[in-house]
Structures are given as structure tokens and as C-alpha cells.
Amino acid sequence: QVQLQESGPGLVKPSQTLSLTCTVSGGSISSGSYYWTWIRQPAGKGLEWIGRIYTSGSTNYNPSLKSRVTISADTSKNQFSVKLNSVTAADTAVYYCARSYNWNSPFDYWGQGTLVTVSS
Amino acid sequence: DIQMTQSPSSLSASVGDRVTITCRASQSINNYLNWYQQKPGKAPKFLIYAASSLQSGVPSRFSGSGSGTDFTLTISSLQPEDFATYYCQQSYSMPFTFGQGTKLEIK
Numbered sequence: 001q002v003q004l005q006e007s008g009p010g011l012v013k014p015s016q017t018l019s020l021t022c023t024v025s026g027g028s029i030s031s032g033s034y035y036w037t038w039i040r041q042p043a044g045k046g047l048e049w050i051g052r053i054y055t056s057g058s059t060n061y062n063p064s065l066k067s068r069v070t071i072s073a074d075t076s077k078n079q080f081s082v083k084l085n086s087v088t089a090a091d092t093a094v095y096y097c098a099r100s101y102n103w104n105s106p107f108d109y110w111g112q113g114t115l116v117t118v119s120s
Numbered sequence: 121d122i123q124m125t126q127s128p129s130s131l132s133a134s135v136g137d138r139v140t141i142t143c144r145a146s147q148s149i150n151n152y153l154n155w156y157q158q159k160p161g162k163a164p165k166f167l168i169y170a171a172s173s174l175q176s177g178v179p180s181r182f183s184g185s186g187s188g189t190d191f192t193l194t195i196s197s198l199q200p201e202d203f204a205t206y207y208c209q210q211s212y213s214m215p216f217t218f219g220q221g222t223k224l225e226i227k
Contacts, residue, residue: 046218046219047207047218049216096163096164100211104152105169106175108166110165111163
């Protein structure tokens with residue numbers, strides 16, 4: 001059973017960089033044909049796809065965030081991460097990591113989510 | 121980006137009712153349409169993929185249909201645990217996008 005767990009600071013100052021890590025257990029992020037994804041949800045609002053990293057290390061990003069976001073993986077720790085720079089209050093949200101099993105499959109496994117607040 | 125529009129935004133129903141939620145895409149997405157259920161404070165739970173295929177373990181009272189731009193999620197007989205917010209999501213093209221959600225409340 002694959003499990004995902006987000007971790008990182010819950011408070012980030014405006015203009016700084018948000019950094020979160022997703023630790024995967026029950027499967028290797030470097031095997032198979034999986035896409036490891038970040039999704040966020042502002043309080044009381046809908047879901048926004050941030051981007052993903054493939055097992056090969058290739059990445060795809062939402063154009064709305066592309067200039068500010070980087071997703072990377074550390075296969076030795078079975079983790080993948082997201083960095084979002086120049087954050088504002090609009091980036092305050094619950095951030096989820098998730099998995100999809102091929103290019104256009106649904107997100108079948110999710111982390112529990114972690115709230116990140118952007119505030120001084 | 122492909123816009124996903126759900127209706128209604130909220131819905132009140134009773135246990136045992138049959139309910140239908142609709143999702144419309146701004147362009148054809150073939151059948152690359154997925155449904156999720158989200159309860160307060162929890163991550164979304166994957167219910168249906170490819171418009172009409174039920175994820176393993178999801179009760180058979182849930183069903184999905186549609187193709188192209190118009191899709192529906194139907195719950196045949198509402199159970200207490202079904203009261204939640206439901207989201208559709210297109211996986212046809214990036215950026216993958218979600219509907220705004222339909223909140224299903226107890227009448």
C-alpha cells in the first residue's frame with residue numbers, strides 16, 4: 001500500500017520560498033511509470049494542479065506557476081519536493097502530494113495535506 | 121486551459137435519495153474525466169476514472185457517465201457517509217484542471 005506524507009514549514013514570509021517534501025512509502029518513486037504530483041487547495045476553494053515529476057526525472061508545470069515553481073526528487077530518500085518562490089498571501093493553501101500511474105490517469109494516492117500560510 | 125464547470129455548486133438531499141452532479145468541459149476531453157470525493161479536513165478520495173470506471177472498493181451506488189464535454193456522477197441511494205464535496209477533474213491535457221466542486225449536504 002503506497003503512502004504519501006507531506007512535510008515542511010507551516011508558515012512562510014511573503015517574498016520568500018515555500019519548500020515542501022513528500023515522503024513516499026510502500027513503493028519506490030524511481031520505479032514503474034508513475035507521476036508524482038503536487039496539488040494545492042486554498043481554504044474553502046477548489047483544487048489546483050501545480051505540477052509533477054516522472055520517474056525519469058522529467059517535469060511538467062502549471063503555466064500559471066511555471067515561473068516560480070520547481071519540483072525535484074531525491075530517489076535515495078524516496079522523496080520528491082516542491083519549491084515555490086516569491087510567495088504572496090495568494091499562495092496560502094493546503095498542499096497535497098499525490099500519485100498518478102500514467103500520463104493521464106487520475107490521482108490514485110494522496111498525502112493527507114499540509115497547510116502553508118504566507119504571512120509576515 | 122480546459123475549464124471544468126460543475127452544477128449545482130451545492131445540493132441538499134436526504135438519505136436514500138438519488139442524486140446527479142454534472143460536469144461540463146470547455147472543450148472535448150474524450151473520456152478523460154475523473155471524480156473525487158472530499159470530506160472536511162481530508163484529502164480527496166478517488167472514486168471514478170475514465171468517466172465511468174469505478175475505482176476498486178468504491179460502492180456500486182456510485183456511477184459515472186458521459187463523453188466529450190458532458191459528464192455526470194450519480195449516487196443511486198445516498199448513504200450518510202456520502203455527504204461530502206465532489207470534484208470532477210480532466211486528465212486529457214495539461215494543466216490538469218478540476219471543477220469548482222459540488223457540496224452535497226443533508227436536507
